[in-house]
Amino acid sequence: MSETGQKENHQFATDNAKLLKLMIHSLYSNKEIFLRELVSNAADAADKLRFNALSNADLYEGDGDLRVRVSCDKDNNTLTISDNGIGMTHDQIIDHLGTIAKSGTAEFFSQLSGDQASDSQLIGQFGVGFYSAFIVADSVTVRSRAAGVDASEGVEWTSAGEGEFTTAKISKTNRGTDIILHLKEEEQEYADDWRLKSIVTKYSDHISVSVEMLTPAVPGVEAVAEVKDDEDNVTVPAADAVAEVPAKWEPVNKATALWTREKSEVSDDEYKEFYKHVSHDFGDPLVWEHNKVEGKTEYTSLLYIPSKAPFDMHNREKQHGLKLFVQRVFIMDDAEQFMPTYLRFVKGLLDSNDLPLNVSREILQDNKITQAIRKGCTKRVLKMLEKLGKKDKEQYQSFWNEFGQVLKEGPAEDQGNKEQVANLLRFASTEHDTAVQSVSIPEYVARMKEGQEKIYYVVADSFEAAKNSPHLEVFRKKGIEVLLMSDRIDEWLVSHLTEVDGKQLQSVTRGGLDLGDMEDEESKQAQEKLEQEFDSVVTRIKTSLAGKVKDVKLSQRLTDSPACIVADEHDMSSQMMKLMQSVGQEVPDALPIFEINAEHELVKHVANETDDEKFNQWTQVLFEQAMLAERGSLKDPASFVARLNKLMLSLTK
Template identity: 80%
Template sequence: MSETGQKEVHGFQTEVKQLLQLMIHSLYSNKEIFLRELVSNAADAADKLRFRALSDADLYEGDGELRVRVSADKENNTITISDNGIGMTRDDVIEHLGTIAKSGTAEFFSKLSGDQAADSQLIGQFGVGFYSAFIVADKVTVRTRIAGGAASDGVQWTSAGEGDFTVEGIEKAGRGTDIILHLKEDEAEFLDDWRLKSIVTKYSDHISVSVEMLTPEVAEVPESEGPDGEKIPAVPAKPAEWQACNKATALWTREKSELNDDEYKEFYKHVSHDFSDPLLWAHNKVEGKTEYTSLLYIPSKAPFDMYNREKQHGLKLYVQRVFIMDDAEQFMPTYLRFVKGLLDSNDLPLNVSREILQDNKVTQAIRKGCTKRVLTMLERLGKNDKEKYQTFWDEFGQVLKEGPAEDMTHKEQIAKLLRFASTHENNATQNVSLAEYVERMKEGQDKIYFVVADSFEAAKNSPHLEVFRKKGIEVLLLSDRIDEWLISHLTEFDGKQLQSVARGGLNLGDMEDEEAKEAQEKLEQEFDSVVTRIKEALGDKVKDVRLSQRLTDSPACIVTDEQDMSSQMMKLMQSVGQPVPESKPIFEINGEHDLVRHVADEQDDEQFKQWTEVLFEQAMLAERGSLQDPASFVSRLNKLMLSLTK
């Protein structure tokens, strides 16, 4: 219970102060969105009351007609947005209007650049909601009372949007929330009823709750006589009345033929709190064993906290058009967590909980249907509009790469959606599909070749690619952190095995000509004793030493045995604190390289050992990006360079 008249002053959370300043300046060119955000919040409050009242009808307090009302007061220079929804307690007010209760806020602010146009997009992804009021107001007053509470439970929140806000107890007869905006001097345009109505119609036509505005009061006009003596009937007085200025029909319940793109786009902004238009969407009504309506959107921009596993994701869930919950994650796999939208089921109970959803057969059927719908939507986009699909991939590709490990059922369909950089394009853009790679495979090629590295540059310049470049064989260049994890679960495509060029012995099969095979055999005989000598010099540092078939320009390289963990997987496990099993690399030398021939001719055993270790450590550095003892490597290299000057 709030004590009437008790006033407290609170400081804003630091992030709120930052957001207010950035938002007021960055979003000023699109300032009318304040009304969209506040009406959307009010509609959500009505939805939440409708759900809570399913188990406690007394919360309606005798008034079950849920609504949002917008009014302007020119005399006092204010706009009021009122709802008779769930309302807030004193603790709710302090928590929701004084803090940004989102994980990843520090990351969000670190990405702000100071460029207003760019920052406005990021702020839009963050979702400004209530704080958008300060775009047009220099002071905001919130009067609220929780549904089912007493009149004395009312709370008033007031702030000028600077360092602090005040909270005090008030008497409030009706439930719900009134937000009173004290407009800045230069925002008088929003006091015009026609302007407000046009904004509501533009942004909030789809909201299922009635958004009402007052019609003008009509004064009584007495009966009169016209110029020719005819009687003009009297016009009775008509008081101002609240009238709905939106359709107040849930958009997803309407037929697709009735809806246009603009309506779909505005509804997306309502459910996602994103400022950008969606990239594409799918609106479907499913009938049969399971009946539900889905409206699924692919955003055009990734949210700043997409990789935060603690962030809630999912779809809005309605049951028979009654709002049940936000972020119902059970209906969409984690690798599709970027999908926004809603589901309206006819088969789930109104009192459904997250626990019931987890193991519910209806949930599983809807999840399967929605997953297939999204993957099919993306597959069509990839075929019909490559430029638009590239936009999607650049934003969400790394998340989609989680799919083959998570969803065995749809692994083949997901594989068709993947895009990679490759030696065919020779740039960092990931725009090569596995299907395109297979189409370009050389005669006699039966594998899809790839290399994984820490960066695109490291992948592109990997010594393992040298023989593939010489023979014109395309290799996929993988440099995203998740790529090694992806490849461990995606072992083939279209009947073709995926093969790392840095793993195991190289066998190009039918692509290797007889002349090259004979030359390799001759070289192996020539270097047989050198290979044995190198093995002795390196001892237990390596699993094996052999003459390379993959090198043409580099003197040596490191290769991972087929049964061992790759270098990239070891780094991935180490980065998350997991123990890494010990494994030794295979050391390959290029018998045609001048440096290797120089080492082979070295008769002094100590000098030979020093040269061998330098070659080995260079190869380790090129493959893994670091050495366990870099100081020893530098010292050894310096001694060898000095010996050459004598």
């Protein structure tokens, strides 16, 4: 191997250099995982060559025995991880090793807390496995040649992990990649064969590619016998003399695809380590399911629910999906066709016996086998979550806190499983004085009052706004539970989730409130009497607010507040308006319905006001207060303040 080209100097991006230093510091307490990451990457390179060679067998270059080799040199204090996989070109090595993160770095940094344990979890999810080499190395040299290109097209990458790296063109006879770690003085333990073997066995036993280490040569034993030659009078070696046993490469892992083994043969620790291999997450998974499906469609799935959400989980455009194998041959990463977008947090793999080995993303898109597997895997994940929710509420709450907002996308995306997804959702409610979303719809239904036919909810900008909404007053008075929703996606959710298990979902902020059989006859008669008494007042308020409201009504929902606004049954809600405006959508101009509480002292004061100007001012203040409480802002707050000040001053005279 020789250098044939001039060295080129390159700079890491500022954020990447910062991330590299932070990662080395955060992961140092579990530094041996660097070897797991490098071996895992090498195994991936072998898998990718096997797939590409399906259409071009020449890529094997006469060597189809794929492997990863780990060796060390105590004298020079180096550790080398080599593979004969797909290899990299000059441009690929700059792209893959010169940029730690292609996008989202700023968002990643914004989520760092300063707590080393939690930050190391985020760093693991960020996918910086190769750079973990710098935890134990002063510098790293990478030599690579892509399969199928000339030996002169090799490339060498070197860096001390301090913001810059160099590349040079080299001649490399064998394809694949060699990563040479120049170990720090205090990390000499990683130049020891026994230490390395224990780490490989611990973390990489499940990898289907053979991981090999060099067995040292054994000196020969020369057994000399005292045999005299009668003619020459000399001694000669006995016939059983043992020759020297040369060093040789031997596998140190099982090299059997874990998912092909029986579940009873795989330990929990093996499942956890395999998760880290397929997901590049440093933490343990929350739960997993390993299943073999036989019948019209045959496949094996190994599906994991992570413990922590990645920093970019809410980016629906980010690549996601499962590793796809066909007849144990790796085909692709991130096969998104097998899992709906709202389950994009699921990690794992599929191994199909029915798909062709030359399958592409385009073929997968409209393939009946794909659709059958997707349906089966989706059902499997939902059942896994349902089981977790029933078995361990604390663990399910942990899952919900991490992934709940993404799961709320489900009812809109997956009509076929809408009800099953709905039963997995969790909400805050008036039953608990906390913002924790822990109430399921089945639990709510089980607590419904006698005669209650609907599931009531309120959507607001925050938990506090939802909890203190004036629309809840009559529900609190009657002891009726209301779901409190304050996530940005909630209004979108309820627009697609109108019914669950035969129970209609009803917003308490909509007009025409109907409490059904829970409304007693006495209350109905009292309401009718008030409507007659306040008929002229209502007409007067309508005139005052002409052009600003669709209608004015006496409220059945208010007990403490003087007034509120509600949306007509067929109009867009306030929260949906805000949601659409936030994404730049035009919002139709829908006037609200203004409801007044006839029993409130302030409303009575307004009703008795004979001065038309003051009546109009009081009406405007009541209306703008209601708008402020419901929508959080006013088009002209200065006029509202001036009007309110004028009325307060008039009361002091």
